[in-house]
Amino acid sequence: AAEWGEADLAAVSALAATGRLSLDGLITHRADAAAADAAYRTAFGDPACLKMVLDWRACA
Numbered sequence: 001a002a003e004w005g006e007a008d009l010a011a012v013s014a015l016a017a018t019g020r021l022s023l024d025g026l027i028t029h030r031a032d033a034a035a036a037d038a039a040y041r042t043a044f045g046d047p048a049c050l051k052m053v054l055d056w057r058a059c060a
Contacts, residue, residue, distance in 0.1 A: 027051045033059050 015021035028050040031039035036054055043052040 027053050029053070030055060 012021065016023055028048065029039070029042060029046075029052045031042070031052065031054055033054045033056045039052055039054055043049050
């Protein structure tokens with residue numbers, strides 16, 4: 001995010017927090033953290049994977 005300044009990040013965060021900017025379409029894949037090895041292979045090897053979210057709740 002070298003192109004983004006602190007003010008840019010704050011503005012986008014505020015828009016997302018208020019629902020004025022939806023980020024739903026950016027997350028294309030989700031995986032349990034226990035499967036992180038496979039998730040990373042997907043995230044960096046699958047061109048259809050725009051953004052991967054690892055779910056850490058089961059690891060708590």
